[in-house]
Amino acid sequence: MKDKSMRTTDRSLPIALLRARERVMEPVREMLSRSGISEQKWRVLRVVEELGPVEQTVIADKACLLLPSLTRMLQSLERDGLLERVADTVDRRKSNVLITEAGRALVHEHLGQSNAIFERLENALGKRDYRELLDLLEKLQTVKY
């Protein structure tokens, strides 16, 4: 007999978040693999494109990466001419990362495809539920507990 306190994995928030994400990422992965860019690098590019010149600690936080991982990705993205690092003039420990024109072009090209994917999903799930889900996820990120 099952323990009553046993939450099923469907009702486990971390597992449900992961399964949902895997589901949603399927077509995105297909898109990214065609251009040879990893999921993680794609997040870095989007964060940098969104936040403008931004320091690495912030990128790591927003893109859910550790700093040592980020360092290597930035080196690679910089070699590919998609991002640039410039030393901060005020606090010289920092460097600010910004997107190049080539990087911006790449982001926007893929974002077009990505938008198409998520428009389909939005319709399948219902606009109301889709928005509600994003609202709840946003709330979850900021809640203190």
Add this chain to the structure above:
Amino acid sequence: MKDKSMRTTDRSLPIALLRARERVMEPVREMLSRSGISEQKWRVLRVVEELGPVEQTVIADKACLLLPSLTRMLQSLERDGLLERVADTVDRRKSNVLITEAGRALVHEHLGQSNAIFERLENALGKRDYRELLDLLEKLQTVKY
């Protein structure tokens, strides 16, 4: 000037799901690291405990892992005496995985701690929103698009 078609990363479903998950996993990771069990193995154990004797393809699907990764984890979990693999008597290509008493004990012990973590979160987020979020994630997993 920003492109209007540019969704911010807050409203990107994959990124929002990831950030939410990272947020939620923080205390769970702390708990797991104390017992030296990886996140992935923890998912495998929970899935097997939940689904009883179950074939590996199903575990891989439910725990969001690839079969080759799962194979190695099962070997390790079997060595540790937490799971067992028994050949399927009907279809001999398959093997059924089941949890041992030691495995069940480990799962339930950690599940107790995990429940405490998520009860706190449920209260912080509000029971209604918490349930709504799980419902939407479940819906997302089954939607066709």
Add this chain to the structure above:
DNA sequence: TATTGTTATACTCTATAACTATA
């Protein structure tokens, strides 16, 4: 002393293909 970022290292997981055994 604390913080920003880098380097080093070991390890784990991912991804793909090739393979075995069975259906």
Add this chain to the structure above:
DNA sequence: TATAGTTATAGAGTATAACAATA
């Protein structure tokens, strides 16, 4: 021929600690 699982292998990311430079 197709499927279940294993093995091999390359590569990428994770996690920790130690380090350099700067604050």
